[in-house]
Amino acid sequence: MIGFILADLRRLWLGGAVVILLVALATALGVAVTLQERSLRLGSARAADKFDLVIGAAGSETQLILSSIFLQPAPLPLVDGAVLSKLAADPRVAWAAPVGFGDSFAGYPIVGTTTSLVSSTTSGFTEGKMFALEGEALLGAAVNLPLGAEIKPMHGTAETGGNTHASPAYKVVGKLQPTGTPWDRAILVPIQAVWHVHGLGEEHGHHDEGEHHEGEAGQAEPVAQISASQGRKYALALGAASSRHVEEEHHGSVDPDAPIVETFGAGTPGLPAILVKPKTIADAYRLRQEYRTGSTLGVFPGEVLTGLYATLGDAKMVLSAVAAGSQGLVAAALVLVTVIHVGQRRRQIGALRAFGAPRGSVFLIVWLELFVLVALGVGIGFLLGLGAAHIGSQVFTAKSGVILPVGFTREDLRLALILLGFAAVLAAVPALLAYRQSPATALRA
Amino acid sequence: MLPLKIESLAVSFPGLATPVLAIDNLAIAAGSRIALTGGSGSGKSTLINIIAGLERIRTGRVVWGEQNLADLSEGRRDRWRAANIGLVMQDFHLFPGLSALDNILLPARLSRVASADVIKRAHMLLDTVGLKRPEQHVETMSRGEMQRVAIARAILRRPGVIIADEPTASLDLESGAAVGDLLLSVASYAGSTLIIATHDQRLVERLDRRLLLKGGRITGDTDHKEIAA
Numbered sequence A: 001m002i003g004f005i006l007a008d009l010r011r012l013w014l015g016g017a018v019v020i021l022l023v024a025l026a027t028a029l030g031v032a033v034t035l036q037e038r039s040l041r042l043g044s045a046r047a048a049d050k051f052d053l054v055i056g057a058a059g060s061e062t063q064l065i066l067s068s069i070f071l072q073p074a075p076l077p078l079v080d081g082a083v084l085s086k087l088a089a090d091p092r093v094a095w096a097a098p099v100g101f102g103d104s105f106a107g108y109p110i111v112g113t114t115t116s117l118v119s120s121t122t123s124g125f126t127e128g129k130m131f132a133l134e135g136e137a138l139l140g141a142a143v144n145l146p147l148g149a150e151i152k153p154m155h156g157t158a159e160t161g162g163n164t165h166a167s168p169a170y171k172v173v174g175k176l177q178p179t180g181t182p183w184d185r186a187i188l189v190p191i192q193a194v195w196h197v198h199g200l201g202e203e204h205g206h207h208d209e210g211e212h213h214e215g216e217a218g219q220a221e222p223v224a225q226i227s228a229s230q231g232r233k234y235a236l237a238l239g240a241a242s243s244r245h246v247e248e249e250h251h252g253s254v255d256p257d258a259p260i261v262e263t264f265g266a267g268t269p270g271l272p273a274i275l276v277k278p279k280t281i282a283d284a285y286r287l288r289q290e291y292r293t294g295s296t297l298g299v300f301p302g303e304v305l306t307g308l309y310a311t312l313g314d315a316k317m318v319l320s321a322v323a324a325g326s327q328g329l330v331a332a333a334l335v336l337v338t339v340i341h342v343g344q345r346r347r348q349i350g351a352l353r354a355f356g357a358p359r360g361s362v363f364l365i366v367w368l369e370l371f372v373l374v375a376l377g378v379g380i381g382f383l384l385g386l387g388a389a390h391i392g393s394q395v396f397t398a399k400s401g402v403i404l405p406v407g408f409t410r411e412d413l414r415l416a417l418i419l420l421g422f423a424a425v426l427a428a429v430p431a432l433l434a435y436r437q438s439p440a441t442a443l444r445a
Numbered sequence B: 001m002l003p004l005k006i007e008s009l010a011v012s013f014p015g016l017a018t019p020v021l022a023i024d025n026l027a028i029a030a031g032s033r034i035a036l037t038g039g040s041g042s043g044k045s046t047l048i049n050i051i052a053g054l055e056r057i058r059t060g061r062v063v064w065g066e067q068n069l070a071d072l073s074e075g076r077r078d079r080w081r082a083a084n085i086g087l088v089m090q091d092f093h094l095f096p097g098l099s100a101l102d103n104i105l106l107p108a109r110l111s112r113v114a115s116a117d118v119i120k121r122a123h124m125l126l127d128t129v130g131l132k133r134p135e136q137h138v139e140t141m142s143r144g145e146m147q148r149v150a151i152a153r154a155i156l157r158r159p160g161v162i163i164a165d166e167p168t169a170s171l172d173l174e175s176g177a178a179v180g181d182l183l184l185s186v187a188s189y190a191g192s193t194l195i196i197a198t199h200d201q202r203l204v205e206r207l208d209r210r211l212l213l214k215g216g217r218i219t220g221d222t223d224h225k226e227i228a229a
């Protein structure tokens, strides 16, 4: 029987290949959508679960999370520096770390932060050590620079017309182990250095309320987010087009050899975000509640992601519907083709019975032939879908640093079984026609 | 080896006023060799299909040995035919893509009766029908060779009856004669009952008894001696 089926398929290899290809493509589409959506969920959840509570100024929760956790360049309102002092002193807080964005180097965002954040959110160093001086920098695992490299911060990014600071460069002193988060693509420097590069901080208390306009009018000019001025509500981060700028004349006041100080007093400049590690879950909820009033916004990254997943889920549903539609069309086309095909093969199949083949084997031959083709197509489709999702994830990881785990789960096994079950039913249609075919009319045809 | 008895058989098709076949009484002795003749549309193929168990019998009895085919369900009729009837048709109904040997064995394999003995017999039969290359694919064979493969397939399971419908009609004179020889010799070697529907006068003359059909009725029944006489 197998020999007969193989001989038959070899004879009809072109049609068989088309059937396999159609089924594989339709399956791959659905599988890729499912895998990609799941890996986005998992990857973003993993990236976010390093950070328990994010506090920023009142505004968009989503933007706060996207900027602080996914390091997406976008304008953020600033929260008063006093909030950080208050949080740092709060007994319910294990640690609270400021983050400052705005500069970049060689396409990698430069993030100002503290040693406590670095040591609590990473699993250590692959090379070198923690920064200890204002002029030192750490590299995320995905930053392709060597230890000892000089980093000259640039406002915004090169693509958006950033300009290099006149200030002295940072020196790379350590490289962190991978975390699978966008922070792997970041260059981490002491927050104090970021302030100083931009002429902020305790030693530079005075400010001009942002009246200075840097560069020509209309020139796209990204601006650091660090500003002492609370009167100016928005600072612009990487890539944002704006002519407003923190004044350059304050630049260059970094002392690369100054030791870093991580006590944040009254003179702390405004901050785009503060990452907080509460001591207990109850503390986390209480803090979030307390900092959701007035000018501050306390957010659990998880809750924002849940909202984003709903959108992602909608997109997935649309794509899945498209995939299901194409699968349905392929299935309908297959039924049509095979019914016609069996019609043309009446003689052959009916003859098999006339010469002594049992009726059941006629059914089985036709059923197996089609089922094997469709099952092959489904199998290849799963591999294609997996490959496509892998490629998609790699592109995404290269762009964002978020590692997207692509893999099959039980749910996919169920999908495979459903598809195979459907193929079994589908293949039964022409098989049943052949089964009911009278051998006498088959011989006569 | 099986005798046939037909009683009050009537075959009608929907939409036709008169039955295409009506046989009140016909007996064929075991091991006899019968020619079924008649004009086109006279009912030869219909009768062949009925006695081969390919068609359901609604009216009448068709009894091979002890077995009335009208009593059998479709599946049991298939099984009975596989064991008792060797069929040879005008179009050979071989399966392209398979070798001569595989074609001979195909129905037996699908019925799961292709034991080592049966496979050995298939090789032997290839020799009997005069084919030298068991592995040759059938689509590369001449028509005469194809019909020989079909005959080998028909007699693989040592059927008690060999039934052929126009076995020589699509062959040239020479290979037609060879196929006729072959059918006669394998039937007489095994003692099988042989029934051949044919227009081929030379083949008819070599058989024992001739049945003439006209409009679905047997209008002539002559023994070979009378034909010769």
Ligand SMILES: Nc1ncnc2c1ncn2[C@@H]1O[C@H](COP(=O)(O)OP(=O)(O)OP(=O)(O)O)[C@@H](O)[C@H]1O
Residues within 6 Å of the ligand: B013, B014, B016, B020, B038, B039, B040, B041, B042, B043, B044, B045, B046, B047
């Ligand atoms: N399924 C069917 N439905 C309707 N009529 C049929 C059917 N099968 C056969 N017939 C009719 O039965 C008659 C006998 O047909 P049959 O094929 O037995 O003739 P035949 O003697 O074999 O002819 P030929 O020598 O041309 O093969 C014909 O008139 C044919 O049209």
Ligand SMILES: [Mg+2]
Residues within 6 Å of the ligand: B044, B045, B046, B165
């Ligand atoms: Mg006929």
